[in-house]
Amino acid sequence: MPADSGRSAGGRKAGGPGGTGGRIKVEVAGRALELSNLDKVLYPGAGFTKGEVIDYYTRVSAALLPHLAGRALTRIRYPNGVDGQFFFEKNAPASTPDWVRTERLPTPGSSRGREEIDFVVADDLPTLVWLANLAALELHTPQWRVGADPDLLVVDLDPGAPAGIDECCAVAIMIRDRFADDGIACYPKTSGRKGMQLSAPVAAEQSADEISGYVKRVAEELERRSPKTITSKMAKRLRPGRIFIDWSQNNAAKTTVAPYSLRAGPVPAASTPLTWTEVEAAAAGEPGVVRQFTAAEVLDRLDEYGDLLADLLAAGPRVPAADR
Incomplete structure (x- = not known):
């Protein structure tokens, strides 16, 4: 899979099928994933593609995942790249795989009038790759883990x-x-x-x-x-x-x-x-x-x-x- 190919983040040469432009099925830590549009440029000024975003998040995952573990995740998604429309996403989308951890939490003061939201919790590499494939470029966390006071x-x-x-x-x-x-x-x-x-x-x-x-x-x-x-x-x-x-x-x-x-x-x-x-x-x-x-x-x-x-x-x- 592109996320395990040659290091490409920031201009390094990548191997693997990162430029297919279609959909490919991969296995990540035992989970089946379908990745799409890997050659789509998400950072036009740098020519940085979605395949390279997935590659980066895979390679940084050992350091990143412990800081995400147990925390309700807010994502900022850029499906058409950083120069296009973006949106904040707190709730788990309807297409969320059943193996992705979600937690239903209260959201007092929600701008959408929701009392509770099913948040994604990124505890593992498959979830991180799945999010990167959704062009969730930015990952934001609260200062507390689910069910606990701030740590x-x-x-x-x-x-x-x-x-x-x-x-x-x-x-x-x-x-x-x-x-x-x-x-x-x-x-x-x-x-x-x-x-x-x-x-x-x-x-x-x-x-x-x-x-x-x-x-x-x-x-x-x-x-x-x-x-x-x-x-x-x-x-x-x-x-x-x-x-x-x-x-x-x-x-x-x-x-x-x-x-x-x-x-x-x-x-x-x-x-x-x-x-x-x-x-x-x-x-x-x-x-x-x-x-x-x-x-x-x-x-x-x-x-x-x-x-x-x-x-x-x-x-x-x-x-x-x-x-x-």
């Missing part, structure tokens, strides 16, 4: 021009050091677009409101410390030249792009784990150390570093309660 804390760093990724790195270091004062270790990754995120394992013993409240307090504290470079407020008029510390990503109804997920854009960039050494170098002004990495670069980095976010899979501490 991750997330901070989204959104730069307001002319601030950019290097300025995000400087703020990321401030957050890292502040969290460390409370015994919380966090880990950086790019967003795959203009910003970056920090994630930290937490104890899965507190509500989303408690986690969100803690991150908000830290964001406000850092804003007071550095008001010319940081804002904790969502108002867009306050963002130019500042880094918005988005604490609201910890809301139970919100999701964050998964590590290693592709993003829709001119090139097949992916949300990429970083080392703190890279973040520190970028914050010190070393150009190009931290950027939005392509699929091919992500695969190279996995070969070099392994999963830099593996520590997110272990249990973390409780976050401090609000001062009484």
Whole structure:
């Protein structure tokens, strides 16, 4: 199958039947799948095809799947490529194979008036390949596993021009050091677009409101410390030249792009784990150390570093309660 062919992500030569343009039947980890239109270009600016998307997700799966396991998945699908119409998909489509894990979960405040939705949970490679074949380029997860309290804390760093990724790195270091004062270790990754995120394992013993409240307090504290470079407020008029510390990503109804997920854009960039050494170098002004990495670069980095976010899979501490 194309997903097991020669490495093709980001321009590497691929073997196998990736250019058939029709439908092929394959077996993935014991599951029968039918793949279609493998030569369809989904990233026109890079000539990156659906076959290469499947190839990338297969090759990154060993690192990606543990971060998806047990989490209700929101997908953003681009059936006609990144320049075409796209749609968010939370519910499992009618064509979902019976072996794909789904979980019926409440969706309070749904824009479609649904009280519950059957979410897909991507626990295995066949499900991941099936989703890639549906042109589900972007994979987004909540900070909790099904049936549990949040086990991750997330901070989204959104730069307001002319601030950019290097300025995000400087703020990321401030957050890292502040969290460390409370015994919380966090880990950086790019967003795959203009910003970056920090994630930290937490104890899965507190509500989303408690986690969100803690991150908000830290964001406000850092804003007071550095008001010319940081804002904790969502108002867009306050963002130019500042880094918005988005604490609201910890809301139970919100999701964050998964590590290693592709993003829709001119090139097949992916949300990429970083080392703190890279973040520190970028914050010190070393150009190009931290950027939005392509699929091919992500695969190279996995070969070099392994999963830099593996520590997110272990249990973390409780976050401090609000001062009484």
